[in-house]
Amino acid sequence: MPVALVTGSSRGIGRGIAVALGRIGWKVVVNYAGNRAAADECVALVKAAGGDATPVQGDVGVTADRARLVEETIRWGGRIDLLVNNAGVAPDVRADILEAGEESFDRLIRINLKGPYFLTQAVAKAMAVQTPDESGSRGQIVTVSSISAYTASVNRGDYCIAKAGLGMLTALFAARLADLGIRVYEIRPGVIATDMTGPVKAKYDALIAGGLTPIKRWGQPDDIGRTISAIARGDLPFSTGEVINVDGGFHLRLL
Numbered sequence: 001m002p003v004a005l006v007t008g009s010s011r012g013i014g015r016g017i018a019v020a021l022g023r024i025g026w027k028v029v030v031n032y033a034g035n036r037a038a039a040d041e042c043v044a045l046v047k048a049a050g051g052d053a054t055p056v057q058g059d060v061g062v063t064a065d066r067a068r069l070v071e072e073t074i075r076w077g078g079r080i081d082l083l084v085n086n087a088g089v090a091p092d093v094r095a096d097i098l099e100a101g102e103e104s105f106d107r108l109i110r111i112n113l114k115g116p117y118f119l120t121q122a123v124a125k126a127m128a129v130q131t132p133d134e135s136g137s138r139g140q141i142v143t144v145s146s147i148s149a150y151t152a153s154v155n156r157g158d159y160c161i162a163k164a165g166l167g168m169l170t171a172l173f174a175a176r177l178a179d180l181g182i183r184v185y186e187i188r189p190g191v192i193a194t195d196m197t198g199p200v201k202a203k204y205d206a207l208i209a210g211g212l213t214p215i216k217r218w219g220q221p222d223d224i225g226r227t228i229s230a231i232a233r234g235d236l237p238f239s240t241g242e243v244i245n246v247d248g249g250f251h252l253r254l255l
């Protein structure tokens with residue numbers, strides 16, 4: 001069974017990714033920050049879907065935790081075929097960029113940008129010494145950024161800047177790792193129904209009904225999960241550094 005490490009997969013989009021990988025028979029490390037009960041639920045769902053899973057606590061924003069995540073994944077699974085950098089947080093308070101403070105900025109950069117950057121570095125080194133499969137692949141890395149990578153929301157500048165940085169993470173590691181047989185992708189979800197968007201549900205309900213996206217519905221975690229399954233299966237063999245919008249068409253300019 002191939003092995004995936006999916007950060008922040010106890011709930012939300014990460015859980016959708018873990019379960020979708022379970023459906024195609026993968027082993028999944030279900031990483032979580034603090035919600036062990038949710039991680040256990042996800043592990044059960046992955047197993048019920050046909051895969052295998054184990055919960056591993058770890059804060060992607062903490063250096064020692066990132067190292068432990070890689071070690072525990074290899075100890076449990078024997079290798080890492082796929083890293084999904086999914087864990088991410090919203091600002092505790094949405095504050096206008098003329099008022100927002102450094103504490104929130106530092107937190108968002110640490111968890112949403114520095115964490116995936118250095119976890120990708122650590123996993124890439126582990127993948128680089130793995131035996132390639134028959135297609136020459138040593139592993140794949142997918143980062144979940146956001147439409148916020150290019151959409152200016154003036155009440156959460158810290159979040160937007162962190163997500164924009166993930167675009168360069170993708171480009172850098174795609175360029176650096178291609179010769180090692182490691183392909184790198186970025187997924188930009190649109191508005192997805194999770195705990196993160198729970199507090200702004202009414203606002204987005206109205207925006208979607210009003211035509212925010214050509215496909216007029218909320219995205220679901222499984223929409224992201226199915227996209228990542230295609231990557232996991234190796235169905236994008238001549239693409240790397242590719243940005244995949246999973247957003248109901250939000251990114252289109254309309255006239």
Ligand code: NAP
Pocket residue numbers: 007008009010011012013014031032033034035036038058059060061086087088089111144145146147188189190191192193194195196197
């Ligand atoms: P969510 O429902 O709030 O779930 C967050 C997940 O990340 C949980 O599993 C949580 O673990 C974990 N997590 C939080 N901080 C962590 C840390 N420091 N280290 C490790 N794990 C951590 O969020 P979501 O909506 O699924 O979002 C997932 C990703 O998609 C994020 O990167 C987010 O920015 C991005 N995204 C979301 C949307 C959307 O509309 N929802 C749109 C675009 C992009 P615990 O259960 O232990 O707390």
